[in-house]
Amino acid sequence: MDDFVIMGLVMQEIEYGESDRILKILTAEKGLITAFAKHSMRLTNHLFAACGQLCYSEFVLRPGRNTEDKMYTVVEAGYETDFRDISYSLEAQGVAMYMLEFTMALSLVEQPAEKELKLLMNCLYKLCKKTDPKIVKAVFELRMTCECGFMPQLLACRECGAYDGERFCLDIEDGCLLCADCAARENRTCNLDRGALFAVRYICLSEDKKLFGFRVSDESAQLLFAVAEQYALAHMDKQLNSLQFLRSLSAWDPDQQPKKD
Numbered sequence: 001m002d003d004f005v006i007m008g009l010v011m012q013e014i015e016y017g018e019s020d021r022i023l024k025i026l027t028a029e030k031g032l033i034t035a036f037a038k039h040s041m042r043l044t045n046h047l048f049a050a051c052g053q054l055c056y057s058e059f060v061l062r063p064g065r066n067t068e069d070k071m072y073t074v075v076e077a078g079y080e081t082d083f084r085d086i087s088y089s090l091e092a093q094g095v096a097m098y099m100l101e102f103t104m105a106l107s108l109v110e111q112p113a114e115k116e117l118k119l120l121m122n123c124l125y126k127l128c129k130k131t132d133p134k135i136v137k138a139v140f141e142l143r144m145t146c147e148c149g150f151m152p153q154l155l156a157c158r159e160c161g162a163y164d165g166e167r168f169c170l171d172i173e174d175g176c177l178l179c180a181d182c183a184a185r186e187n188r189t190c191n192l193d194r195g196a197l198f199a200v201r202y203i204c205l206s207e208d209k210k211l212f213g214f215r216v217s218d219e220s221a222q223l224l225f226a227v228a229e230q231y232a233l234a235h236m237d238k239q240l241n242s243l244q245f246l247r248s249l250s251a252w253d254p255d256q257q258p259k260k261d
C-alpha cells in the first residue's frame with residue numbers, strides 16, 4: 001500500500017523512547033488509527049507542531065509492511081487547528097479528556113467514524129468557546145450514545161402515550177419513557193422534569209448544527225446532567241478513568257455536593 005493523506009484529530013500521544021511518539025488519531029474515513037511519529041518530540045522536528053494531543057492535522061501516513069501491522073508511520077503532518085483553548089478551566093480540561101477517553105473506548109478501530117469525529121470536534125469547540133462544561137458533557141454523552149445506536153424512545157410514555165407532563169422517568173437501561181402515573185404504578189422514581197425532558201429530546205433529535213441551541217433552567221440542568229451520564233455509562237462497557245478525575249473536581253465544589261436529607 002502507498003502513502004496516503006488523511007485528516008485526523010490526535011486523541012492521545014504516548015511518548016516512546018527519547019523523542020518519538022505513538023499517536024492515536026481519530027479520522028472520518030478509517031476511525032481510530034495508531035501511528036508512529038519518529039522524532040516528533042523534538043522542538044525542531046517538522047512533525048512537532050501537528051502531532052500534539054487535541055491537534056487536528058493533515059497527515060501523510062505510510063502503512064506497515066505487512067497487513068497485520070496496524071501501525072502507520074507519520075511521514076508528514078501539517079497543523080490545521082487545535083482545541084487547546086480549554087486550559088482556562090480544570091473542569092473544561094477534565095470534560096475534554098473524558099470525551100476523548102469515551103470516544104476511544106468505542107469500537108472505532110479501522111472503521112468509518114465521520115459522525116463521531118464531527119460530534120467530538122463540535123463539543124471540543126464549544127468547550128474552547130467557554131460553553132458550560134457540564135452542558136457540553138451532557139450533550140456529548142446523549143448524542144454519542146445515540147450515534148452508537150442507542151437512541152432513547154422519547155416521543156411519549158411507553159404505557160399510556162402521554163407526551164407532556166411535569167415529571168417523567170427515562171429508563172436508563174431500556175431508553176424508554178414513563179409518565180409520572182405509569183412510573184408510580186411500576187414503583188419507578190421520576191428522573192426528569194419538563195425542562196430536562198425537553199433538553200433530552202432536543203439533544204437526541206436536533207440537527208448537528210443546532211445541537212447546542214437549547215436553554216435549560218439550573219434546576220432542570222441538574223436532572224439532565226445526571227440522566228445523560230447514567231444513560232451513557234449504562235451503554236458503555238468500559239471503566240473511564242477520566243470520570244474519576246471529574247468526580248474528584250466536583251467533590252471539592254460545594255455546589256455539586258449531593259444534598260443530604
Ligand SMILES: [Zn+2]
Binds near residue numbers: 159160181
Ligand atoms: Zn403513562
